[in-house]
Amino acid sequence: MNASPERIDHLLSRLGYCSRSEVRDLLRAGRVAVDAVPLRHARAKVLPSLVTLDGAPLDHPQPLYILYHKPLGKVCAHDDARGIYADFPERWRLRRPCFASVGRLDKETSGLLLLTDDGDWLHRLIAPRFAVPRRYRVQLQAPLQGHEAAQLASGTLLLEGEKHPCRPAELAVLGDREVLLTLREGRYHEVRRIFAALGNVVMALHRESYGDLTLAGLEPGAWRELTRAERPEEGP
Numbered sequence: 001m002n003a004s005p006e007r008i009d010h011l012l013s014r015l016g017y018c019s020r021s022e023v024r025d026l027l028r029a030g031r032v033a034v035d036a037v038p039l040r041h042a043r044a045k046v047l048p049s050l051v052t053l054d055g056a057p058l059d060h061p062q063p064l065y066i067l068y069h070k071p072l073g074k075v076c077a078h079d080d081a082r083g084i085y086a087d088f089p090e091r092w093r094l095r096r097p098c099f100a101s102v103g104r105l106d107k108e109t110s111g112l113l114l115l116t117d118d119g120d121w122l123h124r125l126i127a128p129r130f131a132v133p134r135r136y137r138v139q140l141q142a143p144l145q146g147h148e149a150a151q152l153a154s155g156t157l158l159l160e161g162e163k164h165p166c167r168p169a170e171l172a173v174l175g176d177r178e179v180l181l182t183l184r185e186g187r188y189h190e191v192r193r194i195f196a197a198l199g200n201v202v203m204a205l206h207r208e209s210y211g212d213l214t215l216a217g218l219e220p221g222a223w224r225e226l227t228r229a230e231r232p233e234e235g236p
């Protein structure tokens with residue numbers, strides 16, 4: 001995980017500090033150092049954790065693994081100044097690979113959203129073959145009719161405009177208009193479309209968990225880094 005030596009111009013540009021050509025200016029000004037010794041050459045290979053810029057260690061030279069409580073009313077688009085990315089350090093938007101959410105939640109959905117710049121991890125979380133469970137708390141407009149749980153479990157429910165039925169999903173009934181729905185795939189507006197196909201309307205939607213991760217202790221709009229135990233295992 002980038003713990004091996006890396007060219008300083010590559011390192012600073014992928015972390016969003018500046019372009020590769022601008023690195024030369026930083027080096028000429030003596031602002032970049034390893035063990036307090038200024039670096040001079042853009043091609044120098046360095047261990048990311050040892051580098052300082054203006055005396056400060058680099059901001060997360062390793063991949064980012066973030067658990068975020070998405071509030072209602074924010075979009076997941078990169079290009080919306082009022083969207084979720086405004087809740088994170090500005091430089092992270094310039095990182096390459098891109099710092100992005102693991103799937104998306106609608107503007108009017110709240111809850112658990114993961115963000116990362118580790119493409120392999122993102123893939124393992126969203127690829128259908130890994131079938132990672134996502135649990136949603138759903139408030140419905142009309143009372144349940146009684147057939148919903150069996151229909152969802154059967155794996156036969158077809159959403160409008162789709163050729164393949166939804167994967168089997170679990171429904172836990174909390175009240176006549178409130179359920180917990182656990183899905184093992186992610187499709188566009190999936191929960192809202194599932195209940196539309198079942199003849200109901202979603203009034204409020206909140207994602208409570210993704211895999212083993214929950215929002216415990218995180219207020220809307222707040223985020224935290226995953227702990228070492230929660231992050232994917234580091235390679236050799």
Ligand code: URA
Nearest residue numbers: 105106189190191192
């Ligand atoms: N399903 C939806 O309909 N919306 C979401 O935001 C997530 C899942």
